Amino acid sequence: MEPYYWDEQIEYLKTSTSLFYNDDYIEFLVERLWRIDRPVRVVDFGCGYGHLGIRLLPLLPEGSEYVGIDAGIKLIEHARKICSELPYRMQFFTGDVHHFDFTEKYDLAVCHALLLHMNDPIAVLNRMADCVKKEGRVIAFEPHWIGTNASFHFDGLDQSAVIPLGQLQALFERDAQRTGKDGNIGLKLPLYFNRIGLSDVQCRVSDKVNIYDPSTTGETRMYEGLRFNDPGERISFTEKLLARGMSEEEANRQYECEKMLSERFTPSMAATYAAGMKITFGTV
Template identity: 35%
Template sequence: MEYLKRTRSRLWNKDYFQFLIERVWKIKTPVRVLDCGCGYGAVGLQMLPLLPEGSSYTGIDLSEQLITEAENIYKKLGYPAKWIHGDFITYPFIEKYDLVICQCVLRHVDQPFTFLKKMKEAAQDGGLVIAMEPNRETECDSLYIDRLDYGALCSRNGLRKVWKTEFEHQGRDYAVAVRLPHMMKKIGLSHIESRMNDHVQFAFGDARGGEKLSEDLLEINEWNEPLSEADLKARTDYLINHGMNREEAVGFCKNQQKTGENVRMLRENLAYTQLPSMVITFGRKAETVKFGY
């Protein structure tokens, strides 16, 4: 939980989120926000202090643990919030919302198009549907670690085959971030725009809380410790079952092992730069035309 809170809190520059709310989305009056796949309410913690007074926030998530944590956090802060423990796709929403938002969700669900359509259904006429997603391809190029080979860090080594297999057989879309404007057009949203998050994360050894930044980098890439033979075999088999040939799978795992060894050697003085590659795409649900007789 602490790891999740630290990493989510580093995704944004506060002034950029304020810019989106005030200058891009032009939110001047209180709004009702629905956060789809809310986790512990990270998006709400960013938004609520910046939204007009009287705004409300509702979060829905499959994880009971995350919903419980969200309730505890928001109670302590005194933020107005409502929590739903359930499946967003099947939940029967009655209320409609001014802003329907998700962050780092569509990349991980099996049917992102279905999820996006449900987001539109939950929006009121004229409401905004907002999806914030990292692009998997640019994620591969976004990490630089000083004293390591940048080319090795951003090597794909057959990953595109894995992504293609996930997409074709599971529906999990590695490129959902760059497809989102087109998906929003297909479901009938208007005034569609995309932006890029301007946050860049960097650490120089112990500077800027470097120890936690470095440890989190190791954890998210699973470089904390050497792989056991059993773990190595399981990963290799997984990659082969998801589209790589054996040579590609073995090469990918060996590259990860070597990178992990090098990073652990630099652990105490690890210096790196990373871009979240977060694409913010939004569109507006059209007003329903009513005819009177």
């Protein structure tokens, strides 16, 4: 059995998720939009290390409960470890969200950056809705990759020189057609929520803008979250893109862009980044 990819990405997940949300914006959603004024039971599909529970529970009424489910054994072990000393009711289970046996109904079913990795996201959404009580909510925090890629600024670099948006958009579209996995799912979810029968569907956008400026603070953690890895050996990199439908010219351009960005974006270069995570919710 192959190792579960995300089990080996815990530190990356912890660094990257810190770039997505302002706590006061999540508080606004809980209090003003979702109007949660009594204890609720929350189930988190693909919970990872439990970061959504850690973010939500301090904002939910006292007595609220959280259940996290993930296929990653190491992720669940890490979640249990870091949450064991928190003053909240939290449980974690290893399991496949497609087949997990939900014996109870919840007030909220949530997921974060899960549906973009699913071959059949509608099936997962239906599972989420099925385990929620009547008048409960389904809430999905999902990205819109092309919007995310357009929301970087590197001081002194032309955006078009390092992030070729046109060919990336075409790549994402082909991937979705070929595999069902859709990195641009964030802006499609309001339609999907309507189509599975949820009511009062809305979609909001995270307001977090990250500022990395070495002339002031130059936070190491933020730089690590923004940093792009070296693409490695050219032939291996371009062969993977060719298999995903890029032309040889496009694949080589993508390699050059990522190579340049990995080399030019150093701790001495200022940058800004707005993830623009889409937060879609609807009522069962």
